[in-house]
Amino acid sequence: xxxxxSAWATRDAAQVASFFSDDAVYxxxxxDPVQGRDAIAATVAGFMAMGGHVTVDIRHIVAEVAVVxxxxxxxxxxxxxxxxxxxxxxxxxxDGKITAWRDYxxxxxxxxxxxxxxxxxxxx
Numbered sequence: 001x002x003x004x005x006s007a008w009a010t011r012d013a014a015q016v017a018s019f020f021s022d023d024a025v026y027x028x029x030x031x032d033p034v035q036g037r038d039a040i041a042a043t044v045a046g047f048m049a050m051g052g053h054v055t056v057d058i059r060h061i062v063a064e065v066a067v068v069x070x071x072x073x074x075x076x077x078x079x080x081x082x083x084x085x086x087x088x089x090x091x092x093x094x095d096g097k098i099t100a101w102r103d104y105x106x107x108x109x110x111x112x113x114x115x116x117x118x119x120x121x122x123x124x
Contacts, residue, residue: 004016004098013042013044013045014041016044017040017041018037019097019098020098020101021037022036023035023036023037023099024037024097024100024101026040026043026100026101027100027101028043029102029104053078054075054077056073056074056075057075058071059073067092067093068091068093069088069089069091070089070091071086071088072087073086083110083113083114085105085109085113086106088103089101089103089104090102090103
């Protein structure tokens with residue numbers, strides 16, 4: 001899973017998608033699920049098109065047979081700000097390919113980091 005996480009830094013959606021089976025499902029909750037390697041590649045490309053650089057710090061990995069759970073912090077480094085988002089990802093892996101990926105995070109925490117700080121120095 002660490003190799004998969006580090007692939008994001010390449011900004012190559014096809015490389016990231018290569019870890020998935022042809023019929024995999026990616027559900028970035030609360031968005032709608034995406035099915036199929038090509039659709040996952042397109043979704044990943046959309047995230048990457050937002051710009052910046054993505055790194056992942058893996059805090060914990062728990063694995064049992066075909067299920068891998070990652071507690072991680074995703075860092076989105078842009079020209080104007082860096083966003084750090086704690087995430088728990090659940091992966092189902094069969095025959096060396098990811099067949100299902102679900103990410104759980106606090107969308108409010110993400111939204112709060114996009115809000116620009118107010119400039120209180122202006123006189124009204």
